[in-house]
Amino acid sequence: MNGKIKFGMVITFVVAALVLVAYSGTGESASYFKTIPEVEKMTDTEKSRKLRVGGLVEAGSIKRSGSRVDFVLVDGEKKMKISYSENEPLPDTFKDGSQALIDGRMGDGVFHATKIAAKCASKYEAKPGQNYKGNGSVYVKQS
Amino acid sequence: MENIGALAIMLAFCLAIYSVVASLAGAWKKKPFLIASGERAVVAVWALIMLATGILLYALVTSDFRYAYVAAHSNRDMPWYYKLSSWWGGQEGSLLLWNFVLIWYGFVVVLQNKKRHRAMMPYVVATLMATQVFFLTLNVFPASPFEMLAQGRNIIEVQDGNGLNPLLQYWTMLIHPPILYLGYVGFVVPFAFALGSLITRQPGDQWIFTTRRWAIVTWIFQSTGVLLGAGWAYAVLGWGGYWGWDPVENVSFLPWLTSTAFLHSVMMQEKKGMMKVWNMVLVAGTFFLCIFGTFMTRSGIVASVHAFASSNIGNYFLVFLTLGVALTIYLILGRLDYLKSESELESVVSRESSFLFNNLILLASCFAILWGTLFPVISEAVTGEKVSVDAPWFNRVNIPIGLFLLFLTGVGPLLAWRRASAEGLRRNFQWPFIGMLVLMAGLFAWGIHHVYALMTFGLCLFVTMTIAQEFYKGAAAIGTKESMNLVRGMVELTHRNTRRYGGYLVHMGIVIMFIGFAGAAFNKDSTVEAEQGKAFQLGRYDLKVTSVNSGKTDNYVWQNAVVEVRVGGELITTRQPERRIYSQSQQPVGAVSIYRQWNEDLYINFAALSSEAQKPIIQTYIFPLVSWIWVGYWVLLFGSLVCLVPSKVKLSYARTEVVGIAGKHEKVAK
Numbered sequence: 128m129n130g131k132i133k134f135g136m137v138i139t140f141v142v143a144a145l146v147l148v149a150y151s152g153t154g155e156s157a158s159y160f161k162t163i164p165e166v167e168k169m170t171d172t173e174k175s176r177k178l179r180v181g182g183l184v185e186a187g188s189i190k191r192s193g194s195r196v197d198f199v200l201v202d203g204e205k206k207m208k209i210s211y212s213e214n215e216p217l218p219d220t221f222k223d224g225s226q227a228l229i230d231g232r233m234g235d236g237v238f239h240a241t242k243i244a245a246k247c248a249s250k251y252e253a254k255p256g257q258n259y260k261g262n263g264s265v266y267v268k269q270s
Numbered sequence: 271m272e273n274i275g276a277l278a279i280m281l282a283f284c285l286a287i288y289s290v291v292a293s294l295a296g297a298w299k300k301k302p303f304l305i306a307s308g309e310r311a312v313v314a315v316w317a318l319i320m321l322a323t324g325i326l327l328y329a330l331v332t333s334d335f336r337y338a339y340v341a342a343h344s345n346r347d348m349p350w351y352y353k354l355s356s357w358w359g360g361q362e363g364s365l366l367l368w369n370f371v372l373i374w375y376g377f378v379v380v381l382q383n384k385k386r387h388r389a390m391m392p393y394v395v396a397t398l399m400a401t402q403v404f405f406l407t408l409n410v411f412p413a414s415p416f417e418m419l420a421q422g423r424n425i426i427e428v429q430d431g432n433g434l435n436p437l438l439q440y441w442t443m444l445i446h447p448p449i450l451y452l453g454y455v456g457f458v459v460p461f462a463f464a465l466g467s468l469i470t471r472q473p474g475d476q477w478i479f480t481t482r483r484w485a486i487v488t489w490i491f492q493s494t495g496v497l498l499g500a501g502w503a504y505a506v507l508g509w510g511g512y513w514g515w516d517p518v519e520n521v522s523f524l525p526w527l528t529s530t531a532f533l534h535s536v537m538m539q540e541k542k543g544m545m546k547v548w549n550m551v552l553v554a555g556t557f558f559l560c561i562f563g564t565f566m567t568r569s570g571i572v573a574s575v576h577a578f579a580s581s582n583i584g585n586y587f588l589v590f591l592t593l594g595v596a597l598t599i600y601l602i603l604g605r606l607d608y609l610k611s612e613s614e615l616e617s618v619v620s621r622e623s624s625f626l627f628n629n630l631i632l633l634a635s636c637f638a639i640l641w642g643t644l645f646p647v648i649s650e651a652v653t654g655e656k657v658s659v660d661a662p663w664f665n666r667v668n669i670p671i672g673l674f675l676l677f678l679t680g681v682g683p684l685l686a687w688r689r690a691s692a693e694g695l696r697r698n699f700q701w702p703f704i705g706m707l708v709l710m711a712g713l714f715a716w717g718i719h720h721v722y723a724l725m726t727f728g729l730c731l732f733v734t735m736t737i738a739q740e741f742y743k744g745a746a747a748i749g750t751k752e753s754m755n756l757v758r759g760m761v762e763l764t765h766r767n768t769r770r771y772g773g774y775l776v777h778m779g780i781v782i783m784f785i786g787f788a789g790a791a792f793n794k795d796s797t798v799e800a801e802q803g804k805a806f807q808l809g810r811y812d813l814k815v816t817s818v819n820s821g822k823t824d825n826y827v828w829q830n831a832v833v834e835v836r837v838g839g840e841l842i843t844t845r846q847p848e849r850r851i852y853s854q855s856q857q858p859v860g861a862v863s864i865y866r867q868w869n870e871d872l873y874i875n876f877a878a879l880s881s882e883a884q885k886p887i888i889q890t891y892i893f894p895l896v897s898w899i900w901v902g903y904w905v906l907l908f909g910s911l912v913c914l915v916p917s918k919v920k921l922s923y924a925r926t927e928v929v930g931i932a933g934k935h936e937k938v939a940k
Contacts, residue, residue, distance in 0.1 A: 156663035160656035194797035
């Protein structure tokens with residue numbers, strides 16, 4: 128057999144195997160970006176998928192007991208109860224008022240989080256239109 | 271002063287444009303004085319950027335809060351070194367760092383090549399300076415570090431700044447960003463030489479020889495930068511991991527993959543005159559991925575735990591990337607005849623094909639990671655629904671790729687050029703293969719049933735044995751001939767062909783790292799609300815919280831839990847994981863305590879006090895073999911430095927020697 132054809136076959140095989148692995152994994156690890164109002168309107172089958180919701184952590188709502196952390200996520204008017212009991216540490220930026228992106232699934236009216244990413248709305252660089260309300264002398268650039 | 275800084279940046283911007291125009295016009299009209307003035311403009315731009323940087327640093331150290339940048343990223347009570355590192359704590363400053371590093375590279379290239387590469391140099395300078403113009407545009411227009419706060423008239427003077435993000439107040443963060451930048455910005459040099467040789471249709475592979483060293487140096491910086499980032503994530507970010515497949519991590523890893531591919535495939539061009547187009551694509555690809563990485567971290571296009579600015583400079587990057595890629599493609603397509611391969615692939619089992627597979631695999635990994643990172647953007651464009659893939663997906667795809675790569679690391683360097691014989695295969699691989707099987711069987715019997723971990727350990731031994739065999743054979747031959755002992759023989763052997771044996775050492779470093787990665791299969795963790803004085807258990811450790819203390823420093827207030835760790839009743843260490851709240855930013859930060867050992871790390875995080883009982887919540891993890899990753903890095907660094915030492919014996923890579931007589935190419939291949 129011609130060398131080039133052999134190479135072509137080996138390469139095709141390797142690439143096809145990888146594509147297969149990647150494709151077959153996508154279904155189970157995909158999470159859908161939804162807002163809290165969107166989640167509320169979902170049907171039960173849609174709710175059973177992995178979701179990623181975003182919002183602000185309601186101030187004073189964080190309750191820790193044992194390995195469990197419960198809190199409330201707010202998006203405008205709508206609120207959602209979240210429960211997290213994984214062993215992975217929460218990011219330092221997760222605190223009252225921070226912006227959070229939460230991966231998990233709905234169950235019994237509570238969103239069971241598997242992963243929480245957070246950034247402090249007031250830290251790093253403020254987004255346009257946001258300002259830091261700390262003590263009077265502190266300035267945050269509004270770029 | 272601030273006006274001088276702003277003016278310096280603006281002048282640098284104008285001169286950089288002049289440099290591009292003068293170099294190109296000089297090359298086109300064949301006017302040496304124009305070319306020379308283009309190069310001198312580089313020196314002037316260098317001086318101006320140094321001046322501007324000096325002014326910003328001075329303002330940072332003296333806490334001059336009239337500067338918006340200083341007020342936003344520094345505060346009075348920080349130690350001076352963190353004040354300095356606020357330079358790259360925000361967008362404007364880190365873009366200035368880009369400019370700073372880039373112009374240093376340009377400066378060095380101009381000084382180094384006063385006599386060499388005269389035909390190529392105008393295009394090299396033009397490429398470097400065009401990139402500089404782009405980054406200066408950002409610093410002059412949308413992101414000026416010299417913006418001042420209006421003061422007087424009802425506006426209160428700023429007493430103290432916001433402070434540097436506490437997560438960045440850690441020693442690795444002092445060096446991680448500059449080193450990563452040195453690595454990424456550095457690839458502009460190989461890229462500039464590649465473009466220069468394309469445009470001038472340089473005969474031969476001159477640019478390859480010039481840029482190989484540059485490529486190795488920048489590769490070292492890239493590897494160091496990525497590893498420092500991992501070390502920071504592990505020790506400071508407190509995810510309990512060193513790698514989380516976060517978009518920002520991913521984009522920093524992509525150019526590393528392509529530049530690694532380039533360092534391998536460039537050997538094919540040097541020795542056999544093959545893969546020329548491919549090498550051009552890899553150099554350009556790496557460069558554009560570096561720019562792309564900056565774009566991703568700066569534009570906020572994909573949500574990331576590293577919360578960077580979501581800013582308006584994304585479009586600038588898109589324009590630059592589009593123009594750059596289009597120009598490169600146009601140049602490569604226009605010069606395909608000049609890039610023609612000088613020999614052909616002959617056999618699937620040969621050195622050539624192992625290089626080919628190495629590249630295929632690295633690129634596949636690169637593509638998969640890029641795909642996964644951009645999946646939210648792609649899925650939104652295609653289905654209208656934003657979907658992301660998580661860390662398990664990345665692992666699922668990349669672990670098999672990694673294992674295959676590990677296998678190639680062992681096999682590739684030992685295969686003969688052109689066509690490997692069955693006899694040669696048996697001779698080279700018999701013992702390593704047997705060793706691998708024995709180890710895997712032994713580990714299986716010992717109770718390790720995790721398939722990927724078993725394969726990793728087996729392959730690691732396989733590769734180690736092939737490398738040891740290479741060193742031993744070579745050293746023994748030298749030893750008999752020159753009557754040296756084995757150790758001196760090895761040093762001599764390495765010195766004679768530093769690139770080859772340095773390369774083996776780099777491979778060894780990678781093997782050691784893989785052992786560390788495989789440890790992740792055996793992680794253990796627990797989270798408990800700890801009763802004071804009552805022990806809890808994880809693995810072989812008994813842990814007990816004896817007290818909770820608190821206190822205050824200039825920069826933050828802290829609270830810690832004192833944890834006694836016992837094994838078999840014997841106290842081995844007392845750890846104090848801590849929580850801090852930085853006074854200026856009110857940002858809480860956990861300071862995990864890591865008890866590092868060669869076989870496993872005990873990692874303790876003080877998460878918080880529980881809301882009702884006010885008892886410390888302690889998260890404990892056992893991370894087996896993590897230290898091996900850092901050890902592997904040092905071996906990798908040592909190996910790559912060896913590669914940079916000139917070989918004692920000047921090996922001739924004349925192509926006829928390799929392609930020619932069978933007996934001769936045997937000698938090279940062994």
